[in-house]
Amino acid sequence: MNPSVLVVEDDRALCELLTWNLSAEGYQVRSTSDGEEALLMVQEQMPDAIILDWMIEHVPGIEVCRQLRKDKDTAQIPILMLTARGEEEDRIRGLKTGADDYVTKPFSPRELLARIEALLRRARPSLAGNVLQWGDIELDATSHRVRRSGEALHLGPTEFRLLRYFMERPNRVVSRQQILDGVWGMDSDIDERTVDVHIRRLRKAINRDGDTDPIRTVRAAGYAMDVT
Amino acid sequence: MNPSVLVVEDDRALCELLTWNLSAEGYQVRSTSDGEEALLMVQEQMPDAIILDWMIEHVPGIEVCRQLRKDKDTAQIPILMLTARGEEEDRIRGLKTGADDYVTKPFSPRELLARIEALLRRARPSLAGNVLQWGDIELDATSHRVRRSGEALHLGPTEFRLLRYFMERPNRVVSRQQILDGVWGMDSDIDERTVDVHIRRLRKAINRDGDTDPIRTVRAAGYAMDVT
């Protein structure tokens, strides 16, 4: 299902521009020029993100924002506010009130799209807590992606599960048997030494050039992943 | 006691925004715009977390980070760095230097708060593993790590078990046979003299240069671990 965006903007031309661009990117777009109506529309169907002009009719954007943040159900919706150039004061108040990002008018649609995308990316996994981070290593459990220093790493399925297993237990020493149970499953009858081999493969995969190895071998006990 | 946060940020408006938001969440906030002053403030009173802008006056953020990591007292403080959009290069170097997380500007206070919270959650329990402490010696059973005066020590498996055995029985004299039973296992047919050798190895490992030896020899009875 494509993410839905609610546009709250009273400049007709701008509103259409936004709608058109967002639609082209595959978003489901609804729009209104009125703050109060915006609140109703949110009630009716919760959008994944809101683009909110700060200067709109009837209810100023800041008030809309405040209302949304007040309600537990809508408090999580990312809000991108549109402000006029130079209204530093507004921007700060906006962020204080709970906006997640701002774009100053005039802006390029491309930039706005990038921001919206960033907001959604940010919002989605943060709800599930699916991004594990350890030093310069990032592991996204939903997209099954791992990066070190921003560079994408290629891990096999087992190596991925293994890394996740470690990242979920920072600094904890786990025995080979525990690793087998956690990564392969309780009922696997796999040789404990096999763990060594996968540890080696994981190390090889995540330690590019001279990176420090985050996996510590604990003789007679198992392995652990460290903060260094 | 509420957690304390140190904000190092030279953009006045942003600094106030952060302070305001963090205070509203119940954090104790101190702030400065200067890297050197930040280091002094940390000396003076250790914060539970630091928010550090990467581009600040006098001392760049990366240097502050490096300094903090160098000192063992401050090395554990979680650092959240603020970088400008697109400074991918900086972000990576930051993480390599020891920052724990990053947020790109502009950002939403909500996101930042969430991150800070996550950092604090993460930092606290990592220190609170099964830690035995005796004077300046710390033994963490879950991470299998031993430190003296903050400096990591390297112990072999047997030495580790032996030290733990003593630390679990402070001030108590135990016979060689008891030690064999407790550390090697009831059914070991090992010479009692061997205990002496391992005691020696343990002493060698934990007594760096002029440190006082915490292990007391009790003639004709065994050994004990003391506070001196």
Next chain:
DNA sequence: CGAGTTATGTCACTTTCCTGTCATAGAAGT
């Protein structure tokens, strides 16, 4: 469906580090 690629578990071999013992020197108690 089939060729080719990738992933996986095991083995043999190497390397590293640990460990138990002994012989000898030293300290403490009588």
Next chain:
DNA sequence: ACTTCTATGACAGGAAAGTGACATAACTCG
């Protein structure tokens, strides 16, 4: 001084982990 107990250095054997190779299983893509 003599006995008894402990400290220390050395060492060989061995256990544990690292590493490269390989056969097979699983998966991909035409």
